[in-house]
Amino acid sequence: MDFSHPPHVSEIAHRVRRFVDEEVIPLEDFKSSGSISDAALRNLRQKAKAAGLWAPQLPPDLGGMGLSLSEIVPVFEAAGRSHLGPLALNCAAPDEGNMHLLQLFTNGQQRERYLKPLAAGEIHSAFAMTEPAPGAGSDPTMLLTRAERDGEDWIINGHKWFTSGGEGAGFYLIMARTDSDLPAHKGSTIFIAPAGMPGIEVVRNVPIMGFDDFGGHCEMKFHDLRLPASAVLGEVGQGFALTQARLGPARLTHCMRWTGIAQRALEIATQYAAERDAFGKHLNEHQAVQWMLADSALELHAGRLMMQQAAWLLEQGQHAREESSMCKVHAAETVNRVLDRAIQICGGKGISRDLPLSSWYEAARAFRIYDGASEVHRMVIARGVIKRHSAG
Numbered sequence: 174m175d176f177s178h179p180p181h182v183s184e185i186a187h188r189v190r191r192f193v194d195e196e197v198i199p200l201e202d203f204k205s206s207g208s209i210s211d212a213a214l215r216n217l218r219q220k221a222k223a224a225g226l227w228a229p230q231l232p233p234d235l236g237g238m239g240l241s242l243s244e245i246v247p248v249f250e251a252a253g254r255s256h257l258g259p260l261a262l263n264c265a266a267p268d269e270g271n272m273h274l275l276q277l278f279t280n281g282q283q284r285e286r287y288l289k290p291l292a293a294g295e296i297h298s299a300f301a302m303t304e305p306a307p308g309a310g311s312d313p314t315m316l317l318t319r320a321e322r323d324g325e326d327w328i329i330n331g332h333k334w335f336t337s338g339g340e341g342a343g344f345y346l347i348m349a350r351t352d353s354d355l356p357a358h359k360g361s362t363i364f365i366a367p368a369g370m371p372g373i374e375v376v377r378n379v380p381i382m383g384f385d386d387f388g389g390h391c392e393m394k395f396h397d398l399r400l401p402a403s404a405v406l407g408e409v410g411q412g413f414a415l416t417q418a419r420l421g422p423a424r425l426t427h428c429m430r431w432t433g434i435a436q437r438a439l440e441i442a443t444q445y446a447a448e449r450d451a452f453g454k455h456l457n458e459h460q461a462v463q464w465m466l467a468d469s470a471l472e473l474h475a476g477r478l479m480m481q482q483a484a485w486l487l488e489q490g491q492h493a494r495e496e497s498s499m500c501k502v503h504a505a506e507t508v509n510r511v512l513d514r515a516i517q518i519c520g521g522k523g524i525s526r527d528l529p530l531s532s533w534y535e536a537a538r539a540f541r542i543y544d545g546a547s548e549v550h551r552m553v554i555a556r557g558v559i560k561r562h563s564a565g
């Protein structure tokens with residue numbers, strides 16, 4: 174078993190890290206919204222393209238670097254050392270997951286109209302699945318948004334929220350029920366709706382804890398939104414299958430990016446502990462501090478191995494549902510613990526906005542909820558455990 178990355182992958186990860194250190198981190202501003210202006214992002218993206226670091230996950234014919242899922246593990250971690258890094262390289266959520274979905278399922282016309290400008294960073298996108306109660310949340314089969322046929326067209330009505338990137342998106346991927354007689358997982362469809370169509374209402378950018386994410390997390394309503402048959406992504410009734418194809422790898426890429434932030438938090442804490450004294454010695458000479466550093470390092474190490482293995486399984490064509498769920502639970506909870514420990518080690522400074530830790534700590538809390546709450550992933554893992562036990 175060879176655990177080393179191919180030399181070209183290590184070299185790219187190294188270059189991404191240097192780019193993030195030199196070009197991205199200086200733009201971080203945790204004393205205000207933590208976000209970045211459109212103009213600054215455009216400028217940063219031009220620099221990433223000029224440095225040959227654009228879209229590591231996309232194939233060259235879409236302008237990307239052509240790395241496989243297992244190859245992007247260290248590269249996305251390097252980009253994720255700043256929450257602005259993935260945006261700069263066009264590998265941030267939700268666009269990165271949406272591009273993957275479109276790559277798999279668009280027809281020629283949809284590829285030209287939506288995927289190519291998204292891959293080029295000319296527009297951003299949003300995926301509208303979650304609904305306020307009593308609609309789809311942890312249980313997506315509770316989907317209430319409806320699409321009904323009207324001649325060749327579809328008419329969509331529904332209420333969504335937490336549509337990330339919803340503000341200013343170039344298009345929306347909308348999950349809707351297309352056949353109420355079938356179970357939801359067979360009777361749902363994803364539609365692509367260009368922004369600005371009559372019937373699309375961005376109600377508000379839902380205020381959340383943590384910094385302002387690019388494009389926000391929006392509450393949306395669709396009122397008699399009329400879309401042609403060509404707006405269907407894949408085939409009618411395939412919505413859940415398509416979503417699974419999107420979410421498997423997208424869960425892993427979330428873990429990769431968040432590992433970057435957690436690793437940087439560990440480094441910040443390690444630096445502070447090396448410089449700060451208490452009770453006649455450096456903090457890093459106190460065993461309680463050493464154990465916090467050690468626990469963070471070992472949990473991050475385990476997470477990297479889990480991601481690498483799950484990515485490998487997905488590349489072999491396996492669903493890796495349990496392994497992806499294990500990664501998601503482990504990474505989400507590790508990141509929260511690593512940030513918590515880093516703040517503890519940095520004391521008052523850790524709470525201040527002089528360091529990024531407190532902003533990341535607020536933002537990381539959502540990681541245990543989006544793309545499946547930890548409890549839901551544990552449910553998936555436990556189902557496998559119980560099934561194998563019953564099978565003897």
Ligand SMILES: Cc1cc2nc3c(=O)[nH]c(=O)nc-3n(C[C@H](O)[C@H](O)[C@H](O)COP(=O)(O)OP(=O)(O)OC[C@H]3O[C@@H](n4cnc5c(N)ncnc54)[C@H](O)[C@@H]3O)c2cc1C
Pocket residue numbers: 267299300301302303304309310311312334335336337338381390539542543544545546548549552
């Ligand atoms: C920052 C952020 C960005 C998001 N971006 C998007 C997006 O772009 N597109 C999109 O469609 N959605 C998005 N979401 C929504 C996200 O996917 C949902 O919040 C998540 O799936 C949980 O659904 P819910 O909020 O409706 O929670 P609910 O379904 O109401 O569940 C609430 C809680 O119940 C518990 N629970 C649920 N099921 C079980 C179970 N089986 N066993 C034990 N406990 C359980 C969990 O603790 C869960 O947190 C985003 C959410 C956040 C916070």
